[in-house]
Amino acid sequence: QKEVEQNSGPLSVPEGAIASLNCTYSDRVSQSFFWYRQYSGKSPELIMSIYSNGDKEDGRFTAQLNKASQYVSLLIRDSQPSDSATYLCAVSNIQGAQKLVFGQGTRLTINP
Amino acid sequence: DAGVTQSPTHLIKTRGQQVTLRCSPKSGHDTVSWYQQALGQGPQFIFQYYEEEERQRGNFPDRFSGHQFPNYSSELNVNALLLGDSALYLCASSSDRYTEAFFGQGTRLTVV
Numbered sequence: 384q385k386e387v388e389q390n391s392g393p394l395s396v397p398e399g400a401i402a403s404l405n406c407t408y409s410d411r412v413s414q415s416f417f418w419y420r421q422y423s424g425k426s427p428e429l430i431m432s433i434y435s436n437g438d439k440e441d442g443r444f445t446a447q448l449n450k451a452s453q454y455v456s457l458l459i460r461d462s463q464p465s466d467s468a469t470y471l472c473a474v475s476n477i478q479g480a481q482k483l484v485f486g487q488g489t490r491l492t493i494n495p
Numbered sequence: 496d497a498g499v500t501q502s503p504t505h506l507i508k509t510r511g512q513q514v515t516l517r518c519s520p521k522s523g524h525d526t527v528s529w530y531q532q533a534l535g536q537g538p539q540f541i542f543q544y545y546e547e548e549e550r551q552r553g554n555f556p557d558r559f560s561g562h563q564f565p566n567y568s569s570e571l572n573v574n575a576l577l578l579g580d581s582a583l584y585l586c587a588s589s590s591d592r593y594t595e596a597f598f599g600q601g602t603r604l605t606v607v
Contacts, residue, residue, distance in 0.1 A: 425600070427538065429597060429598075485538050
């Protein structure tokens with residue numbers, strides 16, 4: 384079992400719709416959770432972090448964390464073509480991003 | 496305020512050679528982590544440096560070594576290069592006072 388699992392996609396969503404990206408993790412003591420966006424040929428860019436159960440909203444992005452289910456998700460509202468990228472879920476078992484374990488990423492395509 | 500900077504951006508080496516990659520962390524950050532990202536995969540943790548010492552290490556052979564300097568910048572050295580070492584090498588900086596890690600633009604290493 385992989386430590387962090389994501390559906391590799393591709394996930395195709397029409398422009399203006401909600402994109403939902405999911406991630407599960409195996410280490411129950413994980414404390415910190417991050418979503419990174421990576422455009423083709425570029426490095427990962429941090430878009431959201433979440434540390435406690437529930438929802439965290441930042442603009443069009445909402446991260447959701449359920450530690451009991453070992454599940455973290457990212458919702459992108461009003462999806463734009465510029466949101467087309469690979470989204471990486473990363474998990475750390477200590478407070479902070481001291482050692483990140485990444486999923487393989489979900490490739491998202493927003494169709495105009 | 497400069498972000499995380501890496502050099503060089505691209506590099507081509509021959510099997511068996513040695514390579515050194517460099518990273519300068521974001522201002523105010525004292526921790527540098529290195530990741531290897533193969534095509535189509537999520538980044539894999541190589542090691543982390545804090546206070547000029549290796550604090551954590553991932554599942555990479557001893558051919559991978561590093562160093563951190565008093566100004567917090569860091570080097571990643573890879574000896575006896577293999578074709579399989581071809582990847583994007585990412586440097587991430589963070590601080591124990593903060594919880595998020597930010598990536599540099601990466602170094603694309605090709606081993607031929």
